[in-house]
Every structure is written in C-alpha cells, then in structure tokens.
Amino acid sequence: MKMRNDYKIVIGLEIHAQLLTKTKMFCGCSTEYSFDDPNTNVCPVCMGMPGALPITNEQAIRFGVKAALALNCRVNLYSRFDRKNYFYPDLPKGYQISQYKYPLAEHGYLPIETPNGEKKVRIRRLHLEEDAGKLIHQSDKIDTAEYSLVDLNRAGIPLAEIVTEPDMASPREARIFMEKLRNILRYIDVCNGNLEEGSLRCDANISLVDPETGRSTPRIEVKNINSFKFVEHALEYEANRLRRFFEGDKDVVRETRGWDSKLQMTISQRGKEEENDYRYFPEPDIPPIVLREEFIEEIKGELPELPDAKKKRFMQMYNIPEYDASILVSSKELANFFEECCAKYDKPKIVSNWIMTEVLRELKERGVEINETKITSKHLVELLKEIDKGTISANTAKSVLERAFETGEMPNEIVEKQGLKQISNADEIRKIVQKVVEENPKVVAQYRGGKTKAMAFFIGQVMKVTRGKANPKMVNQLVKEALESPEE
Amino acid sequence: MKVDRELVRHLEILARLTLTEEEEMKMIKDMNDILAYVEKIGELDLHGVEPTYTVVEARTVLRKDEVRKGLAQKMALANVPAKKGNFIKVSSIQG
Numbered sequence: 001m002k003m004r005n006d007y008k009i010v011i012g013l014e015i016h017a018q019l020l021t022k023t024k025m026f027c028g029c030s031t032e033y034s035f036d037d038p039n040t041n042v043c044p045v046c047m048g049m050p051g052a053l054p055i056t057n058e059q060a061i062r063f064g065v066k067a068a069l070a071l072n073c074r075v076n077l078y079s080r081f082d083r084k085n086y087f088y089p090d091l092p093k094g095y096q097i098s099q100y101k102y103p104l105a106e107h108g109y110l111p112i113e114t115p116n117g118e119k120k121v122r123i124r125r126l127h128l129e130e131d132a133g134k135l136i137h138q139s140d141k142i143d144t145a146e147y148s149l150v151d152l153n154r155a156g157i158p159l160a161e162i163v164t165e166p167d168m169a170s171p172r173e174a175r176i177f178m179e180k181l182r183n184i185l186r187y188i189d190v191c192n193g194n195l196e197e198g199s200l201r202c203d204a205n206i207s208l209v210d211p212e213t214g215r216s217t218p219r220i221e222v223k224n225i226n227s228f229k230f231v232e233h234a235l236e237y238e239a240n241r242l243r244r245f246f247e248g249d250k251d252v253v254r255e256t257r258g259w260d261s262k263l264q265m266t267i268s269q270r271g272k273e274e275e276n277d278y279r280y281f282p283e284p285d286i287p288p289i290v291l292r293e294e295f296i297e298e299i300k301g302e303l304p305e306l307p308d309a310k311k312k313r314f315m316q317m318y319n320i321p322e323y324d325a326s327i328l329v330s331s332k333e334l335a336n337f338f339e340e341c342c343a344k345y346d347k348p349k350i351v352s353n354w355i356m357t358e359v360l361r362e363l364k365e366r367g368v369e370i371n372e373t374k375i376t377s378k379h380l381v382e383l384l385k386e387i388d389k390g391t392i393s394a395n396t397a398k399s400v401l402e403r404a405f406e407t408g409e410m411p412n413e414i415v416e417k418q419g420l421k422q423i424s425n426a427d428e429i430r431k432i433v434q435k436v437v438e439e440n441p442k443v444v445a446q447y448r449g450g451k452t453k454a455m456a457f458f459i460g461q462v463m464k465v466t467r468g469k470a471n472p473k474m475v476n477q478l479v480k481e482a483l484e485s486p487e488e
Numbered sequence: 489m490k491v492d493r494e495l496v497r498h499l500e501i502l503a504r505l506t507l508t509e510e511e512e513m514k515m516i517k518d519m520n521d522i523l524a525y526v527e528k529i530g531e532l533d534l535h536g537v538e539p540t541y542t543v544v545e546a547r548t549v550l551r552k553d554e555v556r557k558g559l560a561q562k563m564a565l566a567n568v569p570a571k572k573g574n575f576i577k578v579s580s581i582q583g
C-alpha cells in the first residue's frame with residue numbers, strides 16, 4: 001500500500017519559561033542554583049513544610065504581564081492560583097501551585113513567517129506556576145535497588161506556561177514559532193531562553209487529519225524536546241509514525257511520548273502517566289491577584305521595541321533588505337551590535353554583510369551571543385575603516401577579525417603585529433609584477449596569443465609572493481598594464 | 489458522591505500507595521462518613537451566593553523580589569528520611 005502524504009498536520013505547543021526573577025515564585029529563596037551544591041536555596045515554603053505560607057513574588061507577576069503583552073494577550077484583571085495535585089518526589093508539597101481556572105492572560109497571538117507567508121499562531125493562555133525540583137535517577141540496572149536523588153533548589157522557581165492553539169501545520173512552523181517566542185522572551189528580559197539547559201521547555205501535541213474523511217489520529221504529546229532542531233525532528237518523526245494509523249496500525253494510541261535524541265525517535269512513556277487526574281482546587285493560602293489597569297499600562301510602557309517593529313525600522317532607517325533585517329533582529333544582542341556599528345560607520349549594508357557572514361559564523365562556531373565574545377562594535381568599525389583606507393584587503397580583514405575574536409586585540413594592533421598591512425605602493429607592486437612576467441615568458445606568450453585567462457595566473461603569482469598583502473585592485477591593474485604594454 | 493472500591497483504587501494509584509483489602513474497606517467507610525458529614529452543608533439554599541475561594545480578604549498581597557536567606561543546608565536536610573551526599577534520597581518512581 002502506498003503511503004499518502006496529504007494528511008493535515010495539527011500541532012499545538014505548551015511552553016514553560018523560567019522567569020528571570022531574583023527569588024522564587026512564593027518565597028524569598030534565590031533562584032540561582034547549581035547541581036553541584038544541592039538543597040542550598042531552600043526554605044520551609046519551597047520544601048513544602050507544613051504551616052509555611054507562600055507569598056507571591058511581585059516581579060513574577062510583572063514578568064508574566066510583560067510576556068503576555070508581548071504576545072498580544074488580554075491580561076485578566078482577576079486571576080487566581082489553584083493546586084494541581086500529583087505525587088512525584090520532585091514536588092515536595094504533593095501539589096504544584098499553578099493557575100487553572102483563572103489564568104493571568106488569554107487570547108493572544110504571535111505572527112510567524114512561514115515558507116508560505118505570514119501566519120498568526122493563537123495563544124490560548126499564559127499562566128504562572130512554580131517549577132518542580134530536580135530529580136536525578138540513579139542506576140539503570142534492574143537487579144540493584146533503584147533510587148533517585150532530589151535537589152529542591154529549582155523547586156519554586158517562577159514559570160510562565162504558554163499554551164498555543166493547535167495552529168501549526170508542520171514541524172517547521174513549530175520550530176519557527178519556538179524560535180520567535182524565545183527571541184521575544186529574551187528581548188523583554190523575562191527568560192534567558194535556553195532550551196538545552198531547560199530554562200525554556202517545549203512540549204508538543206500533534207495529530208494528523210485525513211482531509212477527505214475528516215478522520216483524525218489520536219493526539220500524541222511529545223516531551224523532552226530540548227533544542228530547536230529537535231522540535232522539528234521529534235515532530236517529523238511523530239508525524240510519520242502517526243500516518244500509520246490510517247493504515248490500521250493499532251499501536252498508534254493516545255499517549256505521551258518522549259523524544260530520545262540519541263536514538264532520534266520518540267518513545268512511549270505509557271505507564272508513567274497513565275492517570276492524569278489533577279483534582280485542581282483553589283489555593284486557599286494565596287489571595288487572588290487583582291490588577292489595576294494602570295499597572296498593566298505601566299508595564300506596556302516598559303516594553304522595548306520588539307523584533308517585528310525593529311525589523312521594519314531597520315529596513316527603513318538603514319535601507320537594508322528585509323532578509324538582512326530579519327537576521328539582524330533574530331537576537332537582541334546582534335541587533336544592538338549592528339546599531340552600535342552603524343552609529344560609528346555610515347555604511348549599514350556593509351556592516352550588515354559583515355555581520356551576516358563573518359561575525360555570525362564566528363558566533364555559531366563558538367555557540368555564543370555577540371555580547372559574550374571579546375568583540376565590540378569598535379573592533380568591526382575599525383576593521384571596516386581600514387579596508388576603506390586600503391590598509392588591508394577584505395580577505396586579510398577576515399583573518400584579522402578571526403584573530404580579534406580569539407584575543408580581543410584591536411584590528412590595528414593585529415595588522416601591525418602580524419605585518420598584514422596591505423601593499424598599496426604602486427612601484428613596489430610593479431617591481432614584483434615585472435619579475436613574475438619576466439620569469440614566465442611562455443605564459444606571457446599565451447596571453448598575448450589571446451588566452452586572456454592567463455592573467456589570473458599572474459595575479460595569483462603576485463599574491464603568492466606578497467603573501468596576499470598586495471592591494472588586489474592595483475595588482476589587477478598593474479598586471480594588465482604589464483601584459484599589454486609593448487615588449488621592450 | 490459515593491466512595492466505592494473503584495474510587496479508592498483510583499486514589500491509591502494517584503497517591504502511589506498500595507492498601508490491603510482490609511485497609512481499603514476501612515477507607516471506604518471513613519471517606520463515606522466524612523462525605524456524609526460534609527454533605528450536611530448541601531441542605532443550605534445557596535442560590536445566588538458567590539462561591540468563596542478564599543477566606544482571606546480579596547486583596548492582592550505581593551512580595552518584593554528580594555532574596556531572603558532560607559534554611560541552612562544542614563537544617564534543610566535534618567528531617568529527610570534518607571540522604572545521599574546533600575541530596576534527598578527517595579526510592580525510584582521509574583517503571
């Protein structure tokens with residue numbers, strides 16, 4: 001039987017974002033934690049000791065409202081916390097304080113650029129809750145007594161849970177959405193957006209629909225997606241697996257599956273969560289969160305320029321193509337770097353070209369943001385000015401930049417130290433050209449016989465002699481002159 | 489609402505507990521008694537009365553985002569049933 005591939009893919013996401021507050025959601029414990037020193041930032045509240053009283057962190061509410069506004073949500077003036085009950089060793093109280101019936105915000109959307117044009121992904125809700133502790137499983141052997149280790153430093157860290165409507169029609173769209181969401185959360189400084197380290201987490205719901213019959217597969221929840229690449233890979237894998245449902249595969253049932261990045265497949269977590277019965281009820285220890293319109297307006301006023309607006313401004317103000325602008329705004333740090341450079345160097349398109357090629361390549365190789373490197377806008381600007389002055393060629397400049405990334409030295413220093421200064425002295429170059437021409441009479445003859453391509457050979461030879469430092473424009477011109485001048 | 493064997497078994501799974509048959513019977517009786525007692529409140533006519541979600545006055549109480557020292561690690565771990573290093577040790581919930 002031939003596999004059909006016209007099934008409609010339906011994807012919704014549930015994202016958890018750790019908020020960048022100094023203290024936990026309901027207690028004054030620090031949110032800084034390292035697994036090397038477990039159970040150090042804990043107190044009776046986040047350890048779930050009886051009689052402890054949780055008090056809501058104002059900054060967490062602010063960050064939640066900020067994120068909600070950036071995602072075009074309606075912020076509810078009345079919201080409330082509920083207890084979500086389940087037993088797990090990383091949850092000391094036996095329940096998680098979350099928002100169920102009255103979330104902080106609802107009905108938002110985020111426009112994303114897909115290969116088929118712009119599309120709005122609706123946000124169903126954004127609510128606040130507390131993180132669980134960290135659980136480390138020990139020993140995978142069945143014959144030894146298994147146990148787990150618990151660190152409660154993470155327990156109680158504020159989370160914003162963002163739930164989308166099932167509006168994404170491909171794994172690619174889910175990835176684009178996640179990347180954009182991360183970017184926005186970083187722009188507004190509420191979450192550092194690190195999927196690998198778990199400060200941003202993504203669970204996905206996916207199902208397939210047969211457009212002819214309207215029949216739908218069971219819905220699968222995919223967990224453990226800890227990189228942007230895996231958002232796409234895990235969902236592609238799952239979409240392919242779900243197709244088998246329409247061919248009568250009885251193994252495709254509604255369940256939770258975890259992405260295994262080593263095996264590059266999803267694995268059933270059946271049994272682990274066979275019962276989802278959270279018996280929510282209102283958290284009696286925490287009064288409702290009642291917000292004033294002015295409070296929300298105040299936070300609206302604090303919102304920085306968001307990526308989409310910045311992109312439009314870059315296109316107009318710097319007259320750069322949309323493609324450039326969208327890459328430059330894909331990270332707040334990069335966008336700032338671009339603007340700092342443009343303030344000191346008046347050719348935005350050249351700045352943009354260098355950032356999009358050389359700078360981004362360095363950043364990717366190092367896996368860092370521009371502000372985490374030794375490079376500042378001063379470095380790039382100095383480099384570009386030296387190219388303009390003819391002190392160095394563009395090619396040399398690339399290696400100078402590489403070096404600057406490593407050492408943080410200024411381009412001029414590097415040029416000086418390594419003797420990379422471009423040779424722009426016509427007499428000096430002419431001498432070298434002459435020598436090369438004299439040493440290769442055969443090739444000269446070929447050139448003069450009409451094989452004009454031979455010119456490249458001479459240019460290459462001159463560059464070789466000067467170790468790439470000769471001004472390429474001048475070399476070009478002088479080689480041409482020498483070859484075309486009448487024989488002496 | 490009636491508490492029966494099925495419900496108690498469901499709650500056992502949720503609470504990750506295993507009760508003996510005897511304990512289950514006792515649980516069924518106790519919980520039914522408690523519910524019967526509380527159901528008395530159902531006799532009141534609460535038509536048009538807003539549900540009470542909190543007995544605390546409906547006023548938002550927030551805390552400034554300032555770090556306060558919690559428990560010293562030793563204190564925090566003083567009463568845990570089992571430790572390994574400075575971790576709390578629990579029996580595995582896998583499988």
Ligand SMILES: [Zn+2]
Nearest residue numbers: 027029043046
């Ligand atoms: Zn605490």
